[in-house]
Amino acid sequence: MDAWIAGSGIAPAWWWLIAAALLAGAEIVAPGFFLIWLGGAAAITGVATLLLGLPDAAQFLLFAVAAMALVLTGRRFFRYADVASADPLLNDRAARLIGQVVIVVESIDDTGGRVRVGDGMWSARGVHAAVGERVRVIGADGNVLRVEAV
Template identity: 50%
Template sequence: MNIGDFGGAGAWLIAALLLGIAELAIPGVFLVFVAVAAAIVGVALLALPDLPIAAQIGAFAAWSVVTVLIGRRWYRDYPVEGDAARLNDPAARLVGAVVTVERAIEHGSGRVTLGDGTWPARGPELAVGTRARVVAVDAGVLVVEPLDE
């Protein structure tokens, strides 16, 4: 038995496999849903081998829309938590970091030390040497609040 024995179903299943591999190689959480749609059409062709190509393409398009909508809803209802959610947002990874006030925060602005660098900061009045927590990053300025110790 070889892949040719499966006819058009084999082509759709190979397409699903290639799309799945492409999702792994180029992660974007999109191709996986199209791969599922191709797999559904491939399995449907195993049950209905005489399905015309126009119907196959129509089914693929419809299932692609359905799977993408299901995926969008899933990620809306169950968002990615932790560091993975901030992987491509370096500024967001600073939220929660503990900093030390380098230049007193007066009238809402000052400067803080984070790691081996210094950053402009906004927040309540804080004296030099005070430790604070980053609660947000706004246009390269760290928004801080006093660290409850």
């Protein structure tokens, strides 16, 4: 069974290379960036099996080692990769509100209050303000907006 997968007529090296192509193709469809590393490990295993005629146990061991090495290397590289964004505040709603003028809907005192932002309401802290007053968002602490008088 080392030289040929029983009954298929296809050498194991080609199964590894087919798996590599399928994993690379699945990376295009699936979200994330993980399957490409497994596809790379399968390609390494396929080429090594084709050139060296590795037995089954060595093939699976090589695949496991190559997969771990590629995943860890990719993770390390992309963790520190500086990816510029056209909108760096895209996933930071509170930061996007800085500078906006909002209306107080629950008076703001030492314990806080609430402001209307668009069609929603946010907790707010900062300058004392009565209901109906306008205040400017100057920052955020978690999901609590810091405000100042306009």
